[in-house]
Amino acid sequence: MRTPAPGGSLAPADLERLRAGQALQMDHYGGGRLPFVSLQARGLVQHMVPLEGESAGQVLEVLDASGGYASACLGAAHPCLQPAFREGLERGYVTDELGSLERTLLLEELFGPGGRWADRFPGGEYHASGRNSGSEGLELALRLVLESGFDRRRLTAKVGREARRTVLAFEGAWHGWTGGLVPLLNRRHYRLGLPLPGTEPPFGLDVAFLPFGEAALLERFFAEQGSKLSAVIVEPIQGDAGILVPPPGYLRRLAALCREHDVLLVADEVLTFAKTGRFFAMTDEEGPIPTDVTVIGKSLGMGAVSTSMVIARRELTVRPSGAVSTSDLRPLTCALMRSGLRYLAEERLIERAGALGTELRERLRRDVVEAFPALFQEVRGQGYMNGVELTERASHGLSRLRQRLLEAGVFVEFMAGAGRRSHGLRYLFPAMRVAPPLIANDEDLRRIVERIREGTRRFVEAGP
CATH class of the missing domain: 3.40.640.10 (Type I PLP-dependent aspartate aminotransferase-like (Major domain))
Known part of the structure; x- marks a missing residue:
């Protein structure tokens, strides 16, 4: 299969092949699986294609802020x-x-x-x-x-x-x-x-x-x-x-x-x-x-x-x-x-994540939580393990929000939240987990937050 550069499009037959391959894998998400396929990756950058919608088959450059369920601390294909x-x-x-x-x-x-x-x-x-x-x-x-x-x-x-x-x-x-x-x-x-x-x-x-x-x-x-x-x-x-x-x-x-x-x-x-x-x-x-x-x-x-x-x-x-x-x-x-x-x-990447993580949370607070108070409540975390809690309103549109983020070029995951807790403690809604690979530097983190902000803006403009 020929893999075009970002901005290019797959041949129709290749797109159908990817759809068929997706259908062969058991869906663990009750029909809520993301309609995207990763074609290749290096470092923090993944080349993905949507399987549905007007842009189906068009190759996107996506920054990985999840690390594969937070497992790929060195990103993809590290030498x-x-x-x-x-x-x-x-x-x-x-x-x-x-x-x-x-x-x-x-x-x-x-x-x-x-x-x-x-x-x-x-x-x-x-x-x-x-x-x-x-x-x-x-x-x-x-x-x-x-x-x-x-x-x-x-x-x-x-x-x-x-x-x-x-x-x-x-x-x-x-x-x-x-x-x-x-x-x-x-x-x-x-x-x-x-x-x-x-x-x-x-x-x-x-x-x-x-x-x-x-x-x-x-x-x-x-x-x-x-x-x-x-x-x-x-x-x-x-x-x-x-x-x-x-x-x-x-x-x-x-x-x-x-x-x-x-x-x-x-x-x-x-x-x-x-x-x-x-x-x-x-x-x-x-x-x-x-x-x-x-x-x-x-x-x-x-x-x-x-x-x-x-x-x-x-x-x-x-x-x-x-x-x-x-x-x-x-x-x-x-x-x-x-x-x-x-x-x-x-390379002292562990220690670097401590200091850069503090800056990442500040960017998320300023550029995401404060910019969209109807959607996000607060940011929490340490190092490169961070969560941005959604409001009740945003939690109902979580799958659409995530799709807009991917279209804006950033891949994040969402945690379920603790929900209803005992002893009168407040309800905890789902949270967006921002846990990039440890190879992410300050410029990478800046771009990740910019794309989260852009994807959120698209979600708001699209409406319910």
């Missing part, structure tokens, strides 16, 4: 990954049953003496496992929690842990669609009609929910229910809820409460990893906030592979063969991670 593909393939395809040179090099670089993350996760105290996706990583984290209270010899709950059957999660959280994780989501739409794990003692799992970031409610819950808790699972910044940033001190106090009450703390950093101006969002002015299990993903695969990593205290394990995985840190995946992480560190 630092190309040698890693070759080297990783030449290392073989060994599974977790065998050791691997490439796996050794990666883990040594991260957790060995002087390793990149050894101050947070020293190798003598933590070990790591790889999975295909963030959801799979969080399933393993939940397995580690459950196994920590299980006596494998007697095949029953450990003495003294029988009453600890509750996991604390947070309203509006997103941890994944898989069966073990659905109970951790408080929204009925995600749970009803699906089979849930049994709740019969002594092995059942109960889940309690609190609004995120409310310190007084957290203190009261631990005072009343701490003895029944086995674990807390938390996103340090809530993603699907609309990029909710907790108040200063909240996460450190949560970690302290977990230690005081002998409760495991699981940090879901699948989305926040490498986005907030630091590798890990479980960090404050005092330094790393301790966790028992941390799950990272998305950016870890550099946009080239889907992968995740579970980093857990060494005493947390599973029964023999209970966590075997075909794709546990295979050589190719390790080579890509190692090359990408080294590039991020050497």
Whole structure:
């Protein structure tokens, strides 16, 4: 298929071929899938064509402000990954049953003496496992929690842990669609009609929910229910809820409460990893906030592979063969991670995202929120992980707004919002997520905001 330059048009037969290909893929959006196709990409720039409307088949230049569900931190076709593909393939395809040179090099670089993350996760105290996706990583984290209270010899709950059957999660959280994780989501739409794990003692799992970031409610819950808790699972910044940033001190106090009450703390950093101006969002002015299990993903695969990593205290394990995985840190995946992480560190892209993210939020506030107060309420975030909350009026036209933004040359995603929350807290509407790849510089961010503003203007002028 010949790919024209932006402004050109596909041949009619090529356009029909793309429509047919789109129809062959299962639609996960209930008919709301975007009618656009990406033809090619490099860096932040994607060449897309609309499949419908007057401009169907015309090639558009689109700036990516989403990074593929926030996974492509290096954008598309980054040159630092190309040698890693070759080297990783030449290392073989060994599974977790065998050791691997490439796996050794990666883990040594991260957790060995002087390793990149050894101050947070020293190798003598933590070990790591790889999975295909963030959801799979969080399933393993939940397995580690459950196994920590299980006596494998007697095949029953450990003495003294029988009453600890509750996991604390947070309203509006997103941890994944898989069966073990659905109970951790408080929204009925995600749970009803699906089979849930049994709740019969002594092995059942109960889940309690609190609004995120409310310190007084957290203190009261631990005072009343701490003895029944086995674990807390938390996103340090809530993603699907609309990029909710907790108040200063909240996460450190949560970690302290977990230690005081002998409760495991699981940090879901699948989305926040490498986005907030630091590798890990479980960090404050005092330094790393301790966790028992941390799950990272998305950016870890550099946009080239889907992968995740579970980093857990060494005493947390599973029964023999209970966590075997075909794709546990295979050589190719390790080579890509190692090359990408080294590039991020050497170019100081993580740190740059902290400072530039502050400027990005200011531009979004001034040029988007204040310019269109009937459509947007506020901007929130850290680093390159930012959300612009919609008003109720705008949320009803979300799909049309997104299409206008694409036509204006910018690709963003929209988060569901936390919706109706307990304890009288205000309703949280969907939010536009602006999470560009880390390679985006100041000029790129300026152009992204300009195109968001232009797409919003077109949406307003088009009317209902």
